[in-house]
Every structure is written in structure tokens, then in C-alpha cells.
Amino acid sequence: MEYICSKCGKRESVTTRAAKCECGGLWKLDFKPPKFSLEDVDKSEWSMFRYRKFMALEDESWKDITLGEGMTPIVRFDENVLLKMDYFMPTLSFKDRGAAVLMSHCKAIGVDSVVQDSSGNAGNSVAAYGAKAGIKCEIFVPEGTSPKKINMIRAHGAECTVVPGSRDHCADVCRSKVENDGIFYANHVYNPFFYEGTKTYLYEVYEQLGRLPENIVIPVGNGTLFLGVMHALDEFMESGVIDHVPQIIALQTETCDPLLRAAEQGLDRYVEMNVTPTIAEGIAIGKPMRSEEILEYVYKYGVRFIHAREDEILDARAALAEKGVYCEHTTAANYAAYLNYCRKYGETPDCLITMCGAGLKSDH
Ligand SMILES: Cc1ncc(COP(=O)(O)O)c(C=O)c1O
Ligand SMILES: [Zn+2]
Structure with a gap:
């Protein structure tokens, strides 16, 4: 298997120890999975490795390393909102x-x-x-x-x-x-194998619901869940599994929104900014290294950015907790952003929101 440099196109074996290309470009994986089909999901494997036919895996190392990740339930929160409980994970996050x-x-x-x-x-x-x-x-x-x-x-x-x-x-x-x-x-932003894992988020949703929801909310710091979902959407479109992409609702905080600003201005790279603190620590990324790739997808699939307002994150967290869902602040930002999105665009039914991190971890 090989990497391709996203800047100069140089090819390199994935056995390289180099974190990026000599030219500074980040690696992309030269891997095209077979057409996605539920028939090729290994129903006897109770982890996300049930989708391994579509994942770039070099050998069977995963068998010794898996901790049973993935297979997280989707829970109905209210008439319009479904929650994907991705904090039900070995280390409590996606x-x-x-x-x-x-x-x-x-x-x-x-x-x-x-x-x-x-x-x-x-x-x-x-x-x-x-x-x-x-x-x-x-x-x-x-x-x-x-x-x-x-x-x-x-x-x-x-x-x-x-x-x-x-x-x-x-x-x-x-x-x-x-x-x-x-x-x-071993970095989640630089190393393309990371996205081979995060793309299973969408595979799972499709297997669980038998379809994709019309709206999907995704937090974006460095965009590792975002890019995984985009890769899976590409695969689903190419396989004919879906005939249109859902509305992707990407969120950043008011104090750290370099991609939201870039998207507003139609730019192809993040906007430099002074980042001030946010309680959504997981998305406090001022310099997202894959911003060009993220923004390409934003324009390709008509992704809409929305703010999670700082003063609404704690209220969102409380509203979720009052219904039994105890998530961390960064995760509550997803729900805060959804409510903000509804204010801006009207009622938004059939919306999947990720519960990507557990509440106990950010109690401080
Ligand atoms: C709970 C939680 N949500 C969202 C994110 C954002 O992920 P990314 O930076 O890959 O976009 C993080 C990152 O640490 C996180 O911990
Ligand atoms: Zn290069």
C-alpha cells in the first residue's frame, strides 16, 4: 500500500516513518475499497472491524489490538434528533x-x-x-x-x-x-490510517438505520470525524448506496472558527486568527492542518458551518443531562450548534448528532 503526497503527488510506501512528505504536504492513502455493500459486512465481528473489507488494513494486527470499539447505538432524543452514542467507547470518545x-x-x-x-x-x-x-x-x-x-x-x-x-x-x-x-x-491529523477508522461512523449509521439521516451534525477542530465521514460519503456515492448526500452541519465555536470564516469567504485554506479560550477544548484548533481538504469537501457537498455559541454550551449540556445523556463540553457544543442552526434555518428534522465524548472526562 502507498501514500500519495497531497501537495506534490509523490508516492511513498506506507511503511515509511516520515510523518509527511519532504515538500511539507500531508499524506493521503492510495486505497480504493470495493463497492460498499451490507452483504460484505462481517456480522460475526462485534466491533467496527466488521467493516474491514472496506478498510485499509495491512494485516491482522487489529485482532490483537481491538478493544471492542464501534457498534455504538443510535438513540432517539426527541422528535427531530437522533443521538449516536459514540462515547460508549473503550476510552469514552470517538x-x-x-x-x-x-x-x-x-x-x-x-x-x-x-x-x-x-x-x-x-x-x-x-x-x-x-x-x-x-x-x-x-x-x-x-x-x-x-x-x-x-x-x-x-x-x-x-x-x-x-x-x-x-x-x-x-x-x-x-x-x-x-x-x-x-x-x-502517531497523530490523528497527519496519519491517514486514522480516517480509515473514523469513516466507520457513517458505515455504522447506515447499517443501523438502513439509510442515512437527512441532516448530520459534526464537530470540526482538525476534522478527523468530518473527513472520515466525507470519505465514507464519497464511497457511498460511488457505490450507488445513496443518491444524494445528507446536509452536513459542521460546527465550530465563536472563539475558534478558522474554517467557518474561510467557508464564509469562499477561501481554500483556514483563516489565521487569535484563538481565545473555549470550554469546548476538543475543537480549539486554530490551525487545522488539513484545512484545504476539509474546505474542498465543504464546497463539494454543500456543507454548512454553524457556531456553537460559548454561552449556550453549558445549557445544552444540562438539557442533555436532564434526559440522561452526560456528555463532555465539546460534545454538548454539537447540540448547542444544532439549536443555533434551527434558529437560523428553521426546524431541522431527521438530524443525527454525535455524542462523541463522555461527561465524566471534562468534569473540572
Ligand atoms: C469530544 C471531542 N469532540 C470533537 C473533537 C474534534 O475532533 P477533530 O479535532 O478531529 O475535528 C474532539 C477532538 O479532540 C473531541 O475530543
Ligand atoms: Zn510532496
């Missing part, structure tokens, strides 16, 4: 989908030590799957990261380095370690 595949890839190519930067959840996932795979991990998180996420990273035996400053600065510190020390960068 990032397990990506990390299970990424760490299987690391195992398959013989990597024994990795670094990763994260707002917490992706770090939790990489640390857990690293522990299962016997791969040493060092995770960099920004100051202010929920202590429970830090404790969990350390509980899995990973080293956790708390970096003063913003989430973007934390990524810079980790990336200089990758460049200077040559350690493998």
Missing part, C-alpha cells in the same frame, strides 16, 4: 475508531515507540491502544487539559507532557520532537 486502526498500522510496520499531541481524547485513545499493542507512547497535551484525561493517559503507562500555552503551540512542540528525534508521529 477517537478510538481512528486510534484502533492507526495503532494497528504501527504494529503492522513494526513501530515500537510513538509521540502524539492532543487535547486529551486522542491522546487517551493512542495511549490505550498503544498499551494493548505494546507500543511506548509519549503524549503532549496543552495546559488546562482536563485532569481526568491526563490521569487516564498515565494510567495506560504513557508519558504525558503538559505544555504551557495553546493547543496549537502544544502541537508545534510535539512536531519539533518528531523532527529532531525521529520518533514516529
Whole structure:
């Protein structure tokens, strides 16, 4: 299997340890799955690896590494809203989908030590799957990261380095370690295998409902769930599984919206901005590294961006909790954004919202 550089088109074996191309471009995976069909789903496998026929897996490493991720239920919240309970995961967030595949890839190519930067959840996932795979991990998180996420990273035996400053600065510190020390960068944004996991989100929805909902709300920081869903939509359209794409509703916060601003202006790259703090720590990404790819999809599929208003996130979290759903702040931002979307565009029925992170992790 090979990577293709998204900038210069150079090809490279996926066994490379290089996090990106020499020209600075990020890798894309040269992989075309067979036509999607429910008949080819392995119904005897009770994890997202039931879709492995459509996933880029090099060998059977996933069998030793899976923690039973995926297969999360869809729950009706009210007449218009369905919740996909993606915090019902081994480490309590949707990032397990990506990390299970990424760490299987690391195992398959013989990597024994990795670094990763994260707002917490992706770090939790990489640390857990690293522990299962016997791969040493060092995770960099920004100051202010929920202590429970830090404790969990350390509980899995990973080293956790708390970096003063913003989430973007934390990524810079980790990336200089990758460049200077040559350690493998097991990163959810850079490594394309991660998206092979997050795309199962949409496969599952389709298998569970027998269709796709008309509206799908997705949080966008670096866009790992967003891009996974877009890849799956491409596959569904090409396979003739669907004849139109649902309305994708992408959200960012008011204090960190470099992609929303770019989409408003029709730009092909994120807008530089000063990021001020948000309680939605998971989407506080000022410099999304795959912004060009994200924005291409925004225009291709008519994605609409919407703000989660900072002063409405806690109310949204409370409204969900009052109906038994205890999610983290970043996840509540999805519901806050949905309510904001309804105010702007009117009643929005048949809407799927991801419950992508658990409440206990962000209690601080
Ligand atoms: C709970 C939660 N939701 C959403 C996101 C955003 O994911 P991404 O940055 O890949 O868009 C994150 C990222 O850490 C997260 O932890
Ligand atoms: Zn290149």
C-alpha cells in the first residue's frame, strides 16, 4: 500500500516513518475499497472491524489490538434528533475508531515507540491502544487539559507532557520532537490510517438505520470525524448506496472558527486568527492542518458551518443531562450548534448528532 503526497503527488510506501512528505504536504492513502455493500459486512465481528473489507488494513494486527470499539447505538432524543452514542467507547470518545486502526498500522510496520499531541481524547485513545499493542507512547497535551484525561493517559503507562500555552503551540512542540528525534508521529491529523477508522461512523449509521439521516451534525477542530465521514460519503456515492448526500452541519465555536470564516469567504485554506479560550477544548484548533481538504469537501457537498455559541454550551449540556445523556463540553457544543442552526434555518428534522465524548472526562 502507498501514500500519495497531497501537495506534490509523490508516492511513498506506507511503511515509511516520515510523518509527511519532504515538500511539507500531508499524506493521503492510495486505497480504493470495493463497492460498499451490507452483504460484505462481517456480522460475526462485534466491533467496527466488521467493516474491514472496506478498510485499509495491512494485516491482522487489529485482532490483537481491538478493544471492542464501534457498534455504538443510535438513540432517539426527541422528535427531530437522533443521538449516536459514540462515547460508549473503550476510552469514552470517538477517537478510538481512528486510534484502533492507526495503532494497528504501527504494529503492522513494526513501530515500537510513538509521540502524539492532543487535547486529551486522542491522546487517551493512542495511549490505550498503544498499551494493548505494546507500543511506548509519549503524549503532549496543552495546559488546562482536563485532569481526568491526563490521569487516564498515565494510567495506560504513557508519558504525558503538559505544555504551557495553546493547543496549537502544544502541537508545534510535539512536531519539533518528531523532527529532531525521529520518533514516529502517531497523530490523528497527519496519519491517514486514522480516517480509515473514523469513516466507520457513517458505515455504522447506515447499517443501523438502513439509510442515512437527512441532516448530520459534526464537530470540526482538525476534522478527523468530518473527513472520515466525507470519505465514507464519497464511497457511498460511488457505490450507488445513496443518491444524494445528507446536509452536513459542521460546527465550530465563536472563539475558534478558522474554517467557518474561510467557508464564509469562499477561501481554500483556514483563516489565521487569535484563538481565545473555549470550554469546548476538543475543537480549539486554530490551525487545522488539513484545512484545504476539509474546505474542498465543504464546497463539494454543500456543507454548512454553524457556531456553537460559548454561552449556550453549558445549557445544552444540562438539557442533555436532564434526559440522561452526560456528555463532555465539546460534545454538548454539537447540540448547542444544532439549536443555533434551527434558529437560523428553521426546524431541522431527521438530524443525527454525535455524542462523541463522555461527561465524566471534562468534569473540572
Ligand atoms: C469530544 C471531542 N469532540 C470533537 C473533537 C474534534 O475532533 P477533530 O479535532 O478531529 O475535528 C474532539 C477532538 O479532540 C473531541 O475530543
Ligand atoms: Zn510532496
